Every structure is written in C-alpha cells, then in structure tokens.
Amino acid sequence: MAQPVPRFSKKTKEEKIDWLLDTYFKGDANAKKVLNQYYNSNENLQQLHDDFIENAITNYYLPFGIAPNFLINQNLYTIPMVIEESSVVAAASNAAKFWLDRGGFTAEVISTTKNGQVHIDFYGTAELLTEFFEAIKPKLITSLDSLQKNMKNRGGGLLDIELLDATETLEGYYQLHCTFETLDAMGANFINSCLEQIAETFESEATTYEAFAKNKPKVVMSILSNYVPECLVRAEVACKVEDLDQKGIKGEKFAQDFVRAIHIAKSETRRAVTHNKGIMNGIDAVILATGNDFRAVEAGVHAYAARNGYYSSLTHAQVKDGVFRFWIEIPLALGTVGGLTSLHPLAKFALQLMQNPSARELMQLVAVAGLAQNFAAVRSLVTVGIQKGHMKMHLMNILNQQGASVKEKEKALSYFKEYAVSHTAVEQFLKEVRT
Ligand code: MEV
Numbered sequence: 001m002a003q004p005v006p007r008f009s010k011k012t013k014e015e016k017i018d019w020l021l022d023t024y025f026k027g028d029a030n031a032k033k034v035l036n037q038y039y040n041s042n043e044n045l046q047q048l049h050d051d052f053i054e055n056a057i058t059n060y061y062l063p064f065g066i067a068p069n070f071l072i073n074q075n076l077y078t079i080p081m082v083i084e085e086s087s088v089v090a091a092a093s094n095a096a097k098f099w100l101d102r103g104g105f106t107a108e109v110i111s112t113t114k115n116g117q118v119h120i121d122f123y124g125t126a127e128l129l130t131e132f133f134e135a136i137k138p139k140l141i142t143s144l145d146s147l148q149k150n151m152k153n154r155g156g157g158l159l160d161i162e163l164l165d166a167t168e169t170l171e172g173y174y175q176l177h178c179t180f181e182t183l184d185a186m187g188a189n190f191i192n193s194c195l196e197q198i199a200e201t202f203e204s205e206a207t208t209y210e211a212f213a214k215n216k217p218k219v220v221m222s223i224l225s226n227y228v229p230e231c232l233v234r235a236e237v238a239c240k241v242e243d244l245d246q247k248g249i250k251g252e253k254f255a256q257d258f259v260r261a262i263h264i265a266k267s268e269t270r271r272a273v274t275h276n277k278g279i280m281n282g283i284d285a286v287i288l289a290t291g292n293d294f295r296a297v298e299a300g301v302h303a304y305a306a307r308n309g310y311y312s313s314l315t316h317a318q319v320k321d322g323v324f325r326f327w328i329e330i331p332l333a334l335g336t337v338g339g340l341t342s343l344h345p346l347a348k349f350a351l352q353l354m355q356n357p358s359a360r361e362l363m364q365l366v367a368v369a370g371l372a373q374n375f376a377a378v379r380s381l382v383t384v385g386i387q388k389g390h391m392k393m394h395l396m397n398i399l400n401q402q403g404a405s406v407k408e409k410e411k412a413l414s415y416f417k418e419y420a421v422s423h424t425a426v427e428q429f430l431k432e433v434r435t
Helices: 013-024 030-036 043-052 088-100 126-142 149-153 188-207 251-267 269-289 294-305 345-353 359-382 387-401 406-415 423-434
Strands: 064-072 075-082 106-109 114-121 157-165 173-181 218-224 232-240 315-320 323-331
Touching: 013 030, 064 088, 064 345, 064 359, 075 088, 075 269, 075 345, 075 359, 088 269, 088 359, 088 387, 106 359, 114 188, 126 157, 126 173, 126 188, 173 188, 188 218, 232 359, 251 269, 251 315, 251 323, 251 359, 269 294, 269 345, 269 359, 294 323, 323 359, 387 406, 387 423, 406 423
Parallel strands: none
Antiparallel strands: 064 075, 106 232, 114 173, 114 218, 157 173, 232 323, 315 323
C-alpha cells in the first residue's frame, strides 16, 4: 500500500520518477520506457514543458491536425485542431468544404467585456454600504493606476465597478461587480490582480469609516468570473434551401430534418448536452491548439446554454422565405497574447497558421469551428447516421489495437471502403488475412 510522501515537489524529476516506479510499477520494466519515449530530446524544449506545471514527469501527446478550406468573412483559413477523437477533424473539413461551395461562414463579435467580483459579507443596512461605496469608488479606481497603466495605454482596463446587493440570494451577501476590457489578452491574471487590489483598498477604507464602528464589511474572496455573457460572438451560415441538395437528398427535406433536429436539441436536455458536446469538439480543439484555457471556455459556454433556466442548444436554425439559416452565439474569453499562447511553440504556430488573429478574430474562428462541427454532426445524424463516418475514422484505432502491420492496414482500408466497420468485423478480417 502506498504511503504519504513528504515534500514531494522538492524532489528532482528523477527522484519523483523513481518514487513513482517503485511505489506503483514494481516489476513493470516497461513503465520507465513509456515515460522516457515521450521526452523531447531537445533539452530546452523539454525544460519549457517541465516548467509549465509542478511535478511534470513526461509529456502527453495529442495529435495536432488541420482543417483547411474555411471561408470566413470572405477570407480563407486553415484551422488547427488538437484532439484525440478520430472523426472531429474530418467532420470539420467536410463542413468547411460544404459551405465553401455555398458562400462560406460569416462571423461577428458582439461584445468583449469580461468581469470579476469582490465577494463581500455585510450585515448592516444596504443604504450604509451604498453610501460608503459611492464615497470610496474613486479611490478604488485610482488604486489600480500602476496595475493597469499598460493595459490602459493600449485602450483597455477597468470599465466600471458596481455594488450589487445579493442579499435576496444569500443573507448578508454583496458584490463589487467589476467589468474589464482586456483586448488581446484573455486577461485572467490582469483581472485577478485588479480585483485583489480593489478588495485591499475596500477593506482598508472600511477600517477607518466611522459609520461602520460596530459592523464592518468583510471581503470573502476576489476572483474573475468565467461566465462571460457580455463577451459574445456569433457565427452563421445561410443559403437557399435548394442549394442544400445533396447526394440523394433534396434540399427541402434536408433543411426540414435539420431544423427539426435543432429544435429537439433546444427543447430536450439529454439531446442538448450531446448536441453541445459535438459543438465543443470543434471549439475545444482550436482552444487547445492555441494554448487557451478550455476549462474556462467549457464552464462559461455551458452556463450560457442554461441561461434561461434550462439547458438548451447553443445553435439555432430556421428556414424562412426559402432561405436556410444556421447560427451559433456563444461567450468566449480568449487571448492571442500572454500565457501559453506565446510560450508553447505549437500554440504560437497555430496562431501563425491562422494569420496571427487578434482575440476578436480568434473568437470568430473558434465560433465557426463549433458551428461547422455541429453542422457536420447533425447533417450525419439526420441523413446516414453518425456511425458510418465515425467507424471509418475509428478503423485505424481498431487496427492499431489489433497490432496490424502496414500491409494489413492497407488491405483493411481498401476492404472497409465497401463494408461496415465494427470491432468484430475488423477482428474477423485480420484473422482471415493472417491465415
Ligand atoms: C460525438 O463526439 C459528437 C456527437 O455525438 C454530437 C451530436 O450528437 O450532435 C456526434
């Protein structure tokens, strides 16, 4: 049984690995090899990755793929995607190609305001706290002068501070709700530093405010919010219904079935979650490729999907006056400077590949990736079903699991052009080829 390990983070990387192998992998000669084979022989690059987190013992690879032919606001893009799921890049490329022939995607940023809160406990009257807040608000703002000097020079910074009375939700609970413009930075560090400074000034002013003699407000915590419904982007595709004609399917029937599928995802939670998961396949893949924070995006996007009190589809579709329209509106707080975006060579590469977008442009590209992914998924679902394409892409994984040789893979790829892929079918195929 494993024992607690004291001062683990102080050990060297080699000591950490020795401890790990000794504690959990005794007798497994392969374990060290598995870790070693993912080291980068370039020592500087390896050190860079080791420095990203505490207790790094190796690297964890994911494929970096690209989806070309995305026509967005009349510019052609190739979108980088980091993801393990076999069919995602193929589906994105497919949707890009489909819309390339039908006018492409349009995208626009609706707003870019981010926010954070200083959470406060106060058991006096709301009037007293409001009076205090109004009196010290200018000091709260000027206390940020040095912190936001550079951001302000670039045109961003704190936008406003409001005192919110949340005592109906929770007894004694108030907020300093702060809004920010962080331009091309995701802004988490900037916002959190500002909030902590605001909290410090607020508390120090409160200590000398006479009217608080008995009952002083107390700061509970200060942190940005990953819910950013005022940092919104919209992406859309549209074409005449008859232009949706595809192999064996009339445009009118396709549009009808497609819109119905979207309406189901709007009205039913179980479907909505899977529907939105498909959207996030596209979004997360670009977020990861560009070194952005996919957990922040995930949390914010799903909260937005539930903003009306029930969880619903992030995409919308309609047919009106013979025109099919399909769109997404989502909150995305992204950065194209700072953080991993400039540190991780592949994140930098991904941004270069997209012609070094501003954060606003990246919001549009990411929203398009989500919309495209959803289009591809729903298109399959209402026509041939998802498994045909999915299993075709998964074929290589099954072949690798079965230890297939290069020759066997070639034969399998050709054979399964005609036949349905399943684990059993691939096993059977390999058995026959091998005998
Ligand atoms: C699979 O990763 C994503 C889908 O399930 C999305 C959907 O059902 O819309 C295909």
